[in-house]
Amino acid sequence: MALSSVSIAMTGSGGAGVMTAGQILLDAAAKAGYYGLMGRTLGPQIRGGESAALLRLSTEPVQSPDDGFDILVAFDWGNIERFREELPMNPGGLIIADPHAGDVPALMLDAERRIEYVPFHAMSKDIHGGRVNMVALGLIAELVGLDHDCLVERVTTQLSGKGQTALDSSRAGLDAGAEAVVGVKGVPRLDRPKPRTGDRWSITGNDAAGLGAIQGGVRFCAAYPITPATDILEWLAPNLPKVGGTLVQCEDELASVNMILGGSYGGVPSVTATSGPGLALMTESIGLAVASETPVVIIDVQRGGPSTGIPTKSEQVDLNIAVNGLHGDAPHVVTAPLSIGDCLFTTQWSVHLAEAMQTAVIVLSDQTVGQSRTIIDKPAEIAFIGRRKVAETVPGERYLRYALTADGVSPMSLPGTDGGAYIAEGLEHDETGRPSTQGAHHTEQLAKRQRKITDFDYGDHWALVDGDPDAEVAVLTWGSTAEVAREAVNRARARGVKARLVAVRLIDPVPADRLRYALAGVSRTVVVEQNHGGQYLRHLRAHMDLPGRVEAFHRPGPLGLRPGEILAHILSQ
Amino acid sequence: MALSSVSIAMTGSGGAGVMTAGQILLDAAAKAGYYGLMGRTLGPQIRGGESAALLRLSTEPVQSPDDGFDILVAFDWGNIERFREELPMNPGGLIIADPHAGDVPALMLDAERRIEYVPFHAMSKDIHGGRVNMVALGLIAELVGLDHDCLVERVTTQLSGKGQTALDSSRAGLDAGAEAVVGVKGVPRLDRPKPRTGDRWSITGNDAAGLGAIQGGVRFCAAYPITPATDILEWLAPNLPKVGGTLVQCEDELASVNMILGGSYGGVPSVTATSGPGLALMTESIGLAVASETPVVIIDVQRGGPSTGIPTKSEQVDLNIAVNGLHGDAPHVVTAPLSIGDCLFTTQWSVHLAEAMQTAVIVLSDQTVGQSRTIIDKPAEIAFIGRRKVAETVPGERYLRYALTADGVSPMSLPGTDGGAYIAEGLEHDETGRPSTQGAHHTEQLAKRQRKITDFDYGDHWALVDGDPDAEVAVLTWGSTAEVAREAVNRARARGVKARLVAVRLIDPVPADRLRYALAGVSRTVVVEQNHGGQYLRHLRAHMDLPGRVEAFHRPGPLGLRPGEILAHILSQ
Amino acid sequence: MDSLEEFIAHAVALEEDSAVRFDDMADSLDVHQNHEVTDLFRKMAHYSRLHLAEAQKLAEGMTLPHIKPWEYKWPDKEPPETPGMDATHYLMTPHHALVMALDSEKRGHDFYAALAATHENPRIRELAQEFAEEEAEHVALLQAMLLRYPAPPPDWDEDMDPPVSVD
Amino acid sequence: MDAVVAKPQDYKSDLKPIWCPGCGDFSVLAAITRGLAELNLPPKDVALVSGIGCSSRLPAYSTLYGFHSVHGRALPVASGLKLARPDLTVLSVGGDGDGFSIGGNHFVHACRRNVDLTYIVMDNSVYGMTKGQASPTTQADWTGSKLTPEGPGVAPFRPLEMALSSGATFISRAFSGDPMELTRQVCAAVQHKGFSFVHVLSPCVTYRPEQKGWRELVHGDFTEPYTDRRDAFLRLLDDDGFTTGILYQGAAAPFQPMPRATQSVADLGDQFVI
Amino acid sequence: MDAVVAKPQDYKSDLKPIWCPGCGDFSVLAAITRGLAELNLPPKDVALVSGIGCSSRLPAYSTLYGFHSVHGRALPVASGLKLARPDLTVLSVGGDGDGFSIGGNHFVHACRRNVDLTYIVMDNSVYGMTKGQASPTTQADWTGSKLTPEGPGVAPFRPLEMALSSGATFISRAFSGDPMELTRQVCAAVQHKGFSFVHVLSPCVTYRPEQKGWRELVHGDFTEPYTDRRDAFLRLLDDDGFTTGILYQGAAAPFQPMPRATQSVADLGDQFVI
Numbered sequence A, B: 001m002a003l004s005s006v007s008i009a010m011t012g013s014g015g016a017g018v019m020t021a022g023q024i025l026l027d028a029a030a031k032a033g034y035y036g037l038m039g040r041t042l043g044p045q046i047r048g049g050e051s052a053a054l055l056r057l058s059t060e061p062v063q064s065p066d067d068g069f070d071i072l073v074a075f076d077w078g079n080i081e082r083f084r085e086e087l088p089m090n091p092g093g094l095i096i097a098d099p100h101a102g103d104v105p106a107l108m109l110d111a112e113r114r115i116e117y118v119p120f121h122a123m124s125k126d127i128h129g130g131r132v133n134m135v136a137l138g139l140i141a142e143l144v145g146l147d148h149d150c151l152v153e154r155v156t157t158q159l160s161g162k163g164q165t166a167l168d169s170s171r172a173g174l175d176a177g178a179e180a181v182v183g184v185k186g187v188p189r190l191d192r193p194k195p196r197t198g199d200r201w202s203i204t205g206n207d208a209a210g211l212g213a214i215q216g217g218v219r220f221c222a223a224y225p226i227t228p229a230t231d232i233l234e235w236l237a238p239n240l241p242k243v244g245g246t247l248v249q250c251e252d253e254l255a256s257v258n259m260i261l262g263g264s265y266g267g268v269p270s271v272t273a274t275s276g277p278g279l280a281l282m283t284e285s286i287g288l289a290v291a292s293e294t295p296v297v298i299i300d301v302q303r304g305g306p307s308t309g310i311p312t313k314s315e316q317v318d319l320n321i322a323v324n325g326l327h328g329d330a331p332h333v334v335t336a337p338l339s340i341g342d343c344l345f346t347t348q349w350s351v352h353l354a355e356a357m358q359t360a361v362i363v364l365s366d367q368t369v370g371q372s373r374t375i376i377d378k379p380a381e382i383a384f385i386g387r388r389k390v391a392e393t394v395p396g397e398r399y400l401r402y403a404l405t406a407d408g409v410s411p412m413s414l415p416g417t418d419g420g421a422y423i424a425e426g427l428e429h430d431e432t433g434r435p436s437t438q439g440a441h442h443t444e445q446l447a448k449r450q451r452k453i454t455d456f457d458y459g460d461h462w463a464l465v466d467g468d469p470d471a472e473v474a475v476l477t478w479g480s481t482a483e484v485a486r487e488a489v490n491r492a493r494a495r496g497v498k499a500r501l502v503a504v505r506l507i508d509p510v511p512a513d514r515l516r517y518a519l520a521g522v523s524r525t526v527v528v529e530q531n532h533g534g535q536y537l538r539h540l541r542a543h544m545d546l547p548g549r550v551e552a553f554h555r556p557g558p559l560g561l562r563p564g565e566i567l568a569h570i571l572s573q
Numbered sequence C: 001m002d003s004l005e006e007f008i009a010h011a012v013a014l015e016e017d018s019a020v021r022f023d024d025m026a027d028s029l030d031v032h033q034n035h036e037v038t039d040l041f042r043k044m045a046h047y048s049r050l051h052l053a054e055a056q057k058l059a060e061g062m063t064l065p066h067i068k069p070w071e072y073k074w075p076d077k078e079p080p081e082t083p084g085m086d087a088t089h090y091l092m093t094p095h096h097a098l099v100m101a102l103d104s105e106k107r108g109h110d111f112y113a114a115l116a117a118t119h120e121n122p123r124i125r126e127l128a129q130e131f132a133e134e135e136a137e138h139v140a141l142l143q144a145m146l147l148r149y150p151a152p153p154p155d156w157d158e159d160m161d162p163p164v165s166v167d
Numbered sequence D, E: 001m002d003a004v005v006a007k008p009q010d011y012k013s014d015l016k017p018i019w020c021p022g023c024g025d026f027s028v029l030a031a032i033t034r035g036l037a038e039l040n041l042p043p044k045d046v047a048l049v050s051g052i053g054c055s056s057r058l059p060a061y062s063t064l065y066g067f068h069s070v071h072g073r074a075l076p077v078a079s080g081l082k083l084a085r086p087d088l089t090v091l092s093v094g095g096d097g098d099g100f101s102i103g104g105n106h107f108v109h110a111c112r113r114n115v116d117l118t119y120i121v122m123d124n125s126v127y128g129m130t131k132g133q134a135s136p137t138t139q140a141d142w143t144g145s146k147l148t149p150e151g152p153g154v155a156p157f158r159p160l161e162m163a164l165s166s167g168a169t170f171i172s173r174a175f176s177g178d179p180m181e182l183t184r185q186v187c188a189a190v191q192h193k194g195f196s197f198v199h200v201l202s203p204c205v206t207y208r209p210e211q212k213g214w215r216e217l218v219h220g221d222f223t224e225p226y227t228d229r230r231d232a233f234l235r236l237l238d239d240d241g242f243t244t245g246i247l248y249q250g251a252a253a254p255f256q257p258m259p260r261a262t263q264s265v266a267d268l269g270d271q272f273v274i
Ligand SMILES: Cc1ncc(C[n+]2csc(CCOP(=O)(O)OP(=O)(O)O)c2C)c(N)n1
Pocket: B224, B225, B226, B227, B253, B277, B278, B281, D052, D053, D054, D055, D056, D070, D071, D094, D095, D096, D097, D098, D099, D122, D124, D126, D127, D128, D129, D130, D135
């Protein structure tokens, strides 16, 4: 059988090299003209722990995992009970196990699974310097019909620094694996790839967020490492200097958020990236950004919560704190990227929003989109770049930093400008920025800070709306679950259900009018998210009435939502 | 005319001693058998700034200010434009000004006001060591009909440390003031006080919160000073040691919240007090309290926000962060005292809740209730005391710290107990407390932490419900606006409107069933709160549908809500 | 080392420490799915415990002195038969494990041999000689085993996957 | 403005300080304005960043660019500003509570990081703005605050020693009652390349009236700045906390400035092409 | 248990550490269990509080009461526990990032406050748990992390000097490769009345494999503890960062314990009667 998409998991521990093999396979598939996606799951060990590379290769652009895997290659079964739930198999899926690791554990078996044993370990021993992951790569590529030359080319690139011997043994491994295919039957093969038109990119969401920040104009970043956000920083650290920017590693998150406030006050668009625990430490100063109207972008790559929680796994759980986590009445903006690739657009757009509205924007990415890699068409140029309304100051005239304007945005002067000196103020203040406790000043400044956010024209970027104009069911979701929901909606439509996807990028302020319009006519609204509390649904309820019957569909991580679950819910009613 | 309540403001700057005079007047009234209330408003200066003592004396228990003042005594008009809005006058109100300070400013005048000039300054000059505030005290007491002897007694107590000369000159001042009454006409006088039955207390909300904490079992407090919460700490510092407890001043709020986590882990009920900026710094570790199930109580005495905001003024603006300010799915409890006196009950109850549910409780007090003083009947004994479900451990048997129980509360062992050792854990964990990334463990622990909060029986303390059984209008409010709303409801009922007050103490979890029951039958629900964003209304909407037509009635500080505004809204529809 | 009791106390501590360390190392490799080496280390711990039992048997009827952990008279920073924890690696092979074990047995042998050669107390010399001979047997055994486990290729510790960030 | 000689008044705004009459902070404001005038730095090119406290109110009384940030965070805001805008002269000011208590970690790491900015701490050994609680530099047995009725009971924080241990490259102490010496130190600190720390004994007349006696205690015995950290340390071991002058001036290079761009943003994406 | 002599194994749980084989932290765990056994302290009366990091995972590997708190906050949690429960023996453990970077302020103020607890820092000059970034104790020119490709460029934090400047009353340094000396220091630190700081050089074999060379660099030249802060300082000025032993043991009284109750709760309200 030939499929438009095949999902493959490779699992192994202690130096088996599954992550490297996964990336080579993905990139080789890209070379061959396929699209694809690779996620990962890890044990608690720093090195040598059990890990799995989770791939999906496809003839079409794809950013959602399938419900399960068609092929699972296991070098060993170490601690499999810890993450078997992250390795669901598709019906009729094939497990390829190494007899060296013993029998396939009972908990991996069910009536529908097929099992083949391939002695990866023994085969690699027969090759001088041979490695199990290369043998498996050769086998998998051959099984799914991936061009052997593309594979060899990627391995050559990947191992370019390792010398000829390593290369030779890797090739021998690939060849041995390819030959071992004989006898393995009924394997899903990929259709021929479509002809490539333009460039393709292989990118993770975290790298995409870094690039989006720079494209949005960011030239300063201050941050403190934290899983799963560190990759953004590790990408920015060497790349910011190339474009004249700087990244500073700080003593903690209190320092990093305040440093970017300083950088931004100086006129340089600034960003930091963190995860839940770090965001919690930043809220006091995000409030200062709101009150002093200093633009900043905070990327929160969400992980399992609460508290230290599950640092290496994904969950959409920081909406509450991102939206409502500041003390006082502190309107600001919260956005969320809709896919791995969209981390680029949403981050760039968020810089634009922060600069245009002179406020704090919190970007809710998560471990799934942040640390997964995808093959996408090279993104089109995005016009957005952070543009601040800069004040025309006149030396000798009093400059009103917090002038009450129609749109609530007051032109900002940058240090070094004559006649533009002002004090960025966290105390309530009048139009000049001087502290005031008067009700009139407080009310007018509160209203202005609210107005500039509420009345801003967010354009069409607030969400992705797709599907049937006469839909009966709307699947309403936000952030990283968008692509899973899209696949569910597509499957439902393929079964004749009139369905529509509304995947929201603008979390706060709630774009109530646009949402009403996007949901017009449906009799059911299914709100899909990955958390325990139904945080987005509550947030929406707080701000608007949703049309039709509202159905909450959410569950916590660490296992990502799958299209099949959502589809089952759509069909169950 | 004789009234059951008279409101008096005294304003002056630079050493006029209005706050001292206000407190003497309040306490003298208490001695004479009256109830009363005293708030204050201050300029930004540390010393000698403009300030006003805002009193209401009454024959009945009273915890709400009136719409305006009947008498305003002004020693001078320094910076009056900054706080005139905090000095509204009742129709026909009397301004008593010192000619030494010039004419009454135009902005204080309107057609209905009467003005008398009394030369406080000159009169005090005529007395050796004389002070304007004593002259004014003598005058005011005489005007409203307060027993002169009670006044003299309070002054004597207050100045007991100052020596005979000071006492003599103060008495001379009181006498001179009393004599100056001649010629002042049409002054509201207080009715005779009712006979006293039991003891009366003169107490501020912040002191009451401190006492409530100790009565609830608190024996450890760690904190960092911040306006307007410091008074709680300054009361606890000398009082905790009397009952075997300790207060530590910390380096910052991060230290204070974590120190109380440590104290509580040790089995000692622990509290900290702060305001918005400090609460923002604490959220990461409040999340740790939730995840590790360590009971703690955090009192947030709210002030004007956002950011540094208006530190000396009141606003109900930290509901958002208190309810939703933790990262991850982190259910916990939020309460709010309903009056100055209720700071005692609500704080004590909150300690009980934290201990019973092993969770974090955030108490939302505010500057108004915290820093106002009131005369109340001595509170009845309250039975609540923090009681933890303590584990019966068996040495040699594995103790399940996070056991999945029916009510979600797991018996906790205290250090020093044999067989009870466990690790309090911020990582997601299984029942033993060992870190786990498995979905099953995560889901069951999330559910347990939610269940223990949601299913707890909060009894009748969740709110104060008062008024007509067949009410058409419900005034739904929370925290410190309760007494103002109560007075508005009473006035509406006096005008024949069928009205009911629902003043909520339990902010989160939302007691939806009880609220539905309390609001049953009304056709209008007016949600009253003091903030710009309508935070409580949004919070309620997020969790339930309110009955009838829902009307949002909220505005920011710094001027406290007044009964008349709410009444006008009730009547306007 | 002055008394027989003190000598026995050292012998007990030497084996006990070695057993605990081999077990710790076995745990560590078990967590990292290196089962071959885990099994070898468990075996080594088992042997140490056997010797520990022998030393404890000798101590029967004696009151051994309590010696503070840092006051034992070891030639080096740790008891001679305690392998260095820092020599383990998650990808180590049985060859490496055997070399470690061999080193520790050699150090044990040298420790006893030195006492046997120089101590003034004849009973201690005699026991030390016995122990040294026993250790020499272990050394020979391990050397024989090593022949079956040749050194792995030089890139044995190469891991294609980078280490991961877990918080 | 560069051609014209600047006047201290050019740096003073028309907002009247809310400080208590007699507060030491007035002299610090005067010394900063006088020092900047002496250095003839255009006000538009100077930024003043503060935290929260009486002393942190200072920026609003100047005509400089300013940031009145939140309690304890002046140094990170100032560092971010200087790193993003190396062309500006950046000063940070605040109190002992702001800088050594809640801001203690940023103080230590700012000393280490050595960004080219000047940090002036007005130390009155008290939290003035919140009604007079003990600060890190308060004596262990001071019983003047209701929050610590028995005294804080903790050994006082040693600002100069901490700065030196943390790696600061310019360390001095002044007394608000000697504004000319303070002005000299402000000028030297601003001119120093790297992180400069000026510790100012600045009395709080309201909560620590006894600090009026500091005038008798201070003595200008840090005469020549040491250039060797060891010598400075030896000198500090004998310090009574009231020695004024510039203690130490080291020569470590300031923390990295913004680099020049070498590539266009459009080319950054090339690394992802497959 | 008091009558019986405790064994190190009594203090070890059956949870297997997830540390990389070869990590220095194994020896620290062993030294703590051995030290507590030597002191014969019942496990039920000892609590171990940590932050976040590889090293902060240690409490779960013991049979003691423990608190695995959040990053940087081990010391306040430990201090609160000891102040509320003076009867317990409290130890706090963690890494150089946890203790000196995000937790730096608590470190400084814990040294000052002198609560009777022991703080053991496993210093590997790296953030192990987050993939090997530079920590405060990393050399300025270490280019091993992608986050600081040119090196952190900041002078390393000096833990012993900072502790001494901050007022710690017990300061020592050990090397995980010399577990018996480390055990000795743990015992002395636990027995010390007041805040004791044990700085352990504990190599990270994964991100700093070159630290295996520390074995050659350490030298046990802090022989007798100084009892005078000045002498300890003079000694530190010559320190190369690899000297082990107990440097300093001072005699300041520990911070206040919980007082005895003198009044009933019911009487507290009397002060409000009017
Ligand atoms: C997060 C936070 N915590 C506490 C406060 C309250 N607060 C304001 S100023 C201050 C201390 C001021 O002391 P210092 O820095 O020495 O300045 P001074 O007033 O003495 O000049 C405190 C505790 C605050 N504003 N924010």
